[in-house]
Amino acid sequence: MTRHHRRLACRRPVARPLLATLAAALSLVVALGAGRVGAASGDSVPGHPAAGHPAAGTEVVSATDGAVHIRVTASRHGFGHEGEGFRFEVRQGQEVTLTFEYGDDDLERDNPHVFLVQGYGIRTERLDRNNPEVAVTFRADRAGTFTIRCIEPCTGHSNLLAGRLEVLAAAGATPEGGSELAVGLAAAATRRQPGGLTLVAAVVDPAGNPVPGVRVAFYEQASFLDQSGWAELGTAMTDPQGLARLDVTLYRPGELTFAARVAGRGPRTEARLTASAAGPVAGYQPEPRALGVPFINVRLIWLAAAGVWATYAMAAYQVYRVYREGKAWSSGA
Amino acid sequence: MGLTRRDILRWLATAGAGTAAAAWAKGGAAGLLALVREARAAAEGRPEGSAHSGEGMARDAAETRQWVMVVDLARCEGCRTLDRPPQCTVACTAEHHVPFDQEWIKVYEADDHGHHYFLPTPCMQCEKAPCVDVCPVGASYHAENGIVLIDHQRCIGCRFCMAACPYAARHFIWGDPPELPQTALVKYSPEYPLPYRRGTVVKCMFCAHRAREGRLPACVEGCPMGALYFGDYETDLASNGAEVVRLSRLLQERHAYRLKEKLGTRPRAWYLPGHGEAFLGQTPGDGAGVQGGAG
Amino acid sequence: MNAAYRRLEAASFRPLTEHTRGFLALVAGLFFVAGWGAYAWSLQLRHGLAVTGLNDLVPWGFYITNFVMFIGISHAGTFISAVLRLTGVGWRKPVVRMAEFMTIASLVVGAMMPLVDLGRPERILNVLRFGRLESPILWDLVSITSYLVGSLIYLYLPLIPDIARCRDALGDRVPAWRRRLYTALAAGWRNTPGQREALERGIRTMCVIIIPVMISVHTVVSWIFAMTLRTGWHSTIFGPYFVVGAIYSGIAAVITGMAIFRRAYRLQEWFTDRHFVYLGNLLLATGLFYFYFTFAEYLTIGYKLEPADKALLLELMVGRYAWVFWFWWLAGWLVPVLLLALPPTRNAWGVVTASVLINVGMWVKRYFIVVPSLALPLMPYEWALYRPTWVEFSIVIAAFAGFALLLAGLAKLFPLISLWEMEEDLAGEAPAREERPRVGRRAARKSGRVTRPAVAWGDGGEEGGAND
Structure with missing residues (x-):
């Protein structure tokens, strides 16, 4: 670049x-x-294992230093019946149990979901009317922000794409x-x-x-x-x-x-x-697409074609001459 | 009645001569050429000298973006652990109502000296695009934001672009595309070319219509692994839907490369090397540290 | 006017006035085949290219193969006619007219093939409206148009005296519209010295300019392929390689046509075995050149064996395309070259057999130039499949029928042998005289040795004074 x-x-x-x-x-x-x-610094505050912005319908079931258990209702309106805001933090190394509850009982049709913790490669079982509660347990061994989303083509799919799991880096990973x-x-x-x-x-x-x-x-x-x-x-x-x-x-x-x-x-x-x-922003400059050598140009084709057709015209003119001669001959005869 | 055929002919001759004379007055042959060009631009409905003229990518100062895509191969595992078809392809197909069996972002399963990996391939939006170079009617062109678009109202269906594309990124509407009720009211634009027209070429356009609305492309949003980044050379930012990163830093730190770099097409799709190692072996049920539990 | 010329005139005019039952049956058959092809095309127009075996990975197939084939055939007329005229080869005279007919017919059919191949044929005028000169397709358009127009002029000029003979001699034996046609096309030809001088000058101009145009045509056809980044096409020698291939297949087509017309029109006296052997020599020479190019093409990629090149070569030699590849090497090259080179078969029979084999072989050669490079995987996928459908077969066969129809039509309208040029030979002092090259003649004229009968003016006896 x-x-x-x-x-x-x-x-x-x-x-x-x-x-x-x-x-x-x-x-x-x-x-x-x-x-x-x-x-x-969050690391120095013990006894605060899970925080964030729990939406309605989200519940921190239990939280200890070593494990945290989150329960959330998932419906076509989103996590916890809301479009946005399902977000929670854990500390690196904690064992996380995520429980999803089926929240579309008011819907006539079944509206199944399968949830994925993106970045951890973790997938729940299918959550539907007959299986109204699914859970996954994993150790949050990598720090960073991870998305929790539905991967089933369900009703209200777009509301179930933006759950966030934030894993705070553990203190042990840094120098003394x-x-x-x-x-x-x-x-x-x-x-x-x-x-x-x-x-x-x-x-x-x-x-x-x-x-x-x-x-x-x-x-x-x-x-x-x-x-x-x-x-x-x-x-x-x-x-x-x-x-x-x-x-x-x-x-x-x-x-x-x-x-x-x-x-x-x-x-x-x-x-x-x-x-x-201060002054014009030149921005991204792609390389030129052609050689950029002057006069070496595709329009030279016209020059060649013009030469050819001019020669054709010269030859065709001879036909006219034949015609003219023939006319003169006829009138003379 | 006064108007005879001869009158009309004479009038036409005068008008024609007048136009030609005006052109000559404007500077001889050059003037005539300019007139022709103006007329052509008017016929095309595009301002003279716009990006469509095939001269390259014209600039529009501040708001111009130069879209790119970055594929993190270390994170892509072809959606195998999900036991599903590639979600980027699924999202793309749904977004664009991609006809027939086409896959505009195709995920290839590659085997490179025993290294198994997955290779999602959108259109590379090459800066020196062979498809744009060979198009006889200028139907393939670079938009100002660097995306290669196709004017389906102009395309003659010669498929030269498909023969020229080194990435097999282009597709053809061979027969009558299925008529979908949800596409009936869409207004055609090269960025979102619905309804599809038989006998024309289609391909991935980096979801230019979504970027216009400030949204990430469908495949990026659809990727469950965050393996696809959409970025912009101008602001040097990129995002996979979970994080925003500096594009240049991402490319540099992860030793990004482009497919078939030696062809000199300068693709706008970058690849971060990897073999899906961030996910392989973590299939639910057998992966380390993963327990699926029924509630 | 001697007896030999009168025999020739009678033989040339007979097909123009008499239509045998066999001919009518042939035309009916050809019309049926062409009509079948037209029906197939109508299906394709109605349902789109989905009725073909083409697909996203192999977007070009039979139609483009056929396009290359017919544009290739069109080279022979000009090559034989212009090059041999320029070099003053006398034996060309009976055969050039038919070769030029073939050029026109194959150009018209060849130029139709891309139209058939288009997904949007009704938008063909967009090429004129929005044409980008950067695209090799536009180069083709310019080049093929120039070649077609040039070939028409070049066919027409030497036809003028013969058309005048038709006008004067056929009289009531042809319908009125044809009399009017002959009168118009004869352009008032009265064989005056001034007319002869003008005609000679026109022919000479054309036979010089038509050669570079001819070379440009198949060069830019090859560049449609060579301007892409595809393995197998991405080659610098494609231009000359295609031109030589075009002349090779073109001469073969001319020889085949000669054999057919010799039989149908009973022209044994003029299409002699000598002509077949001479053209066979030309065919042999271009065949060897073509071998040289093919060899160079495959050796240069086969030595380095880049992975894609290797995959392509393997597929050609021992893979899916081995049948067509080795068919060409045997039937399209080795057997014909042996037939043409070995003394026992250096006769009309051997040459015609070789030519027919080359015609088939070169179609196949074009097929395995076009299709395998497209089917070759560009990304990690398997070799793509291309299975032509009956629609494609029908249209390709119909193209040949259309070609034959056009050729038959031209041969029914105008004498198949250049009467006035032959008359010079038949009436002149040396009937089978070889022409001397121009330079030699000019030198000879300067030394004052040339005094030729007026009737032989076509060979340049008089043109000096009038030209200067």
């Missing part, structure tokens, strides 16, 4: 030599707020004391490249000391068609000053929201930044 001359500028242009100063200030701010940010770390974020425009931007994150431990050698992931809040979410921009390791830098390229003007976190865990720390286009 080639991209040329995206002229995006930051409304808070900060010259590159100032970056260090900025970063230093940043570490200070983060250090002061470290305790607060750390406390907000990772849950205590705090992240601050700042951004500065770079001069090296149009639309270039440098994101700087500072990582400190609860004591306020910079933490080197931690991988920081940077995100951008993005919306694409009807989808939105945090798009990962890249990762960077913190240097001895506890600062991680990432050079990114902006592809569109407008208000942009960035975030950073210690890779793989913890909440994101957000930083808002407004960028606007």
Whole structure:
């Protein structure tokens, strides 16, 4: 992919030599707020195994540290009789039991469903009038967001496509004391490249000391068609000053929201930044489809054809000459 | 009555001469050509110099998108664990009322030196599309967003594009397409070409009509594994319906490749290498950690 | 006017005025076959191409094969006529007219085949309205149109004196409409020196320009295939390969036609064994050239054996297409070449047998150029199947019937042998004289050696003064 001359500028242009100063200030701010940010991390709050936005008809049956049991009614109107909002969180490593209940008893016809936990490759048995309750149990061993959807061509299918299971990364997957770390974020425009931007994150431990050698992931809040979410921009390791830098390229003007976190865990720390286009946006430039050599052109065919037909005309003219001669001969005879 | 055949002929001659004279005044042969081109553009109902002229993809500044599709082969297992036909194909067929036995996004089962994998293939929407190059009437063309569309009101059905397509992505309406009540009221557009016309070529169009409404393509929405991403070079974003990612990063990190890259067609469908390993062996009932339980 | 010429004139005019029962039966039979094909086409028009065996993976089949075949045959008329005229080969004279008839008939039939193949034949004018010069189909359109028009002019010019003879000699023996036709087409031909000079100039112009146009025709036909990225088509030698193949099959068709007309019109005196052997030599030469191209084509892909090429070659040699592949090598090439080369069969019988074999073999050759490359899997699927239906068979056979009808019609309207050109030979001082090449004649004229009787002007005795 080639991209040329995206002229995006930051409304808070900060010259590159100032970056260090900025970063230093940043570490200070983060250090002061470290305790607060750390406390907000979901990992450090025990006894909160399942949360989210349970819709009506959704029920957290039981939740312990090791297992969680969710029960939801599925009907043509959606999960829990609602179109949207079936979403729950578990922690990585928990055993999840999902029970679906048939909710279309008011319908004359049978309206069977089969549910899938996308990304876990888990499928329920067929849920229908004769089998009004199905359950699956699995261990949530992978972190991330997973979709729960119906794969049977049922009535109200489109209402049963967007259940969400969020598996929060476990604390054990990160370096020691990772849950205590705090992240601050700042951004500065770079001069090296149009639309270039440098994101700087500072990582400190609860004591306020910079933490080197931690991988920081940077995100951008993005919306694409009807989808939105945090798009990962890249990762960077913190240097001895506890600062991680990432050079990114902006592809569109407008208000942009960035975030950073210690890779793989913890909440994101957000930083808002407004960028606007300065000058025309050239956009994506596909390669030319032809050779692009001047005069080598398909229209040369006309030239060849014109030559041929001109010659034909010369030959056909001879017929006219024959005709003319014949006429002269007749009138002479 | 005053008007004789001769009068009409004379009038016609004058009018014709007038037009020709105007053309010459406009700059000789070039003017005449311009007139012809204008007339043609008017006949086509398209502004002169639009993308349809076959000159490439014209740009429309800010709102232009350059759609792409990304297929994560590590996540595609041909819907085998679901024990169902490929759901992308099913969703596509339902969305487009795809006629006959055609599959506009076909999932091939490939065996590559013992590596078994599944290969979903939409139309590649090549940037240098052989089908667009060979079309004698310009019925196949690039929309501004890079999607290769077919004007079914112009297509003559020579099937040269099908012979030229290196990906077997094109299909033909050989006989009378079935008449469906739900398609009767659809207004034809090359993006959603219902009702289908006998003797013309059809194919996947990345659900251009859905993207226009701000929705993901039917196959992407239909894929239960999130293996299909729909993306845009312009904003560098892509989504599989569950997450939004940076397109360039996805392609780079996962070593994306395109099918038959050496042909130089520059497809707009990318493949993230894999063999369905994220799902293979997790068939319900026998997979590790999966227990199906009756309620 | 000697006896030999009078015999020729009588033999040439007889078919124009007398219609034997056999001929009428033949025409009726051909009309029936063509009508059957027309019925099959009407079915195809009503139900779409679904009535054919074509499918999404093999979108082209019999019709395109037939298209290549007929456009190929059309090359022989021009090749024999123009090239031999240009090089001053005297024995061409009795056979060129029939070869040119064949060119016209096969071009008309060949140009019809893509129309039959279209899914939307009623939109054919879109090619003119929206035509994109970037598409090889447009190249075909330009090239074939130019060739058809050029061939018509080139057929017509040497016909003018003969049409004048028809006008003057046939009189009441033909219906009034044909008398009017002859009068109109004769363009007032009175055999005046000025007319002869104009005619000579026209013929010379045409026989030079028609050769590159002829070569362009089958070149761009081949480019329809070679401009795609398909294995087996994706080849740089396709242009010359197809041109030589066209001349090969075209000469074979001309020889077959000669054999038929010799029998039907009793032309043994003019279509002599010598003509068959000479044309057989030409056929042998082009056959060897064609072998060279075919060999080069298959060796260059067979040596490297890219997976797709290998799959194609295997399928051709030992797979599903082995029958047609080896049929061509045997019946379309090896046996004919042996018949043409070995002394015991270097006679009319051997040459005609070889030609008939080549006609069949070259149709098959075109089939396995067109279809296997399409059936070859592009993606991980099996070889695609193509089973032509009776509709396709009917239309292909009807195309041959239509070709024969057109040829018979032309041969019923105009003399099959160029009377005025033959008269020169028959009346001149050296009846079977070989013409000298132009350059030689010009040099000879400069040295003042050429004083020729006026009747032999066609060979260039007089044209010098009038042309300059």
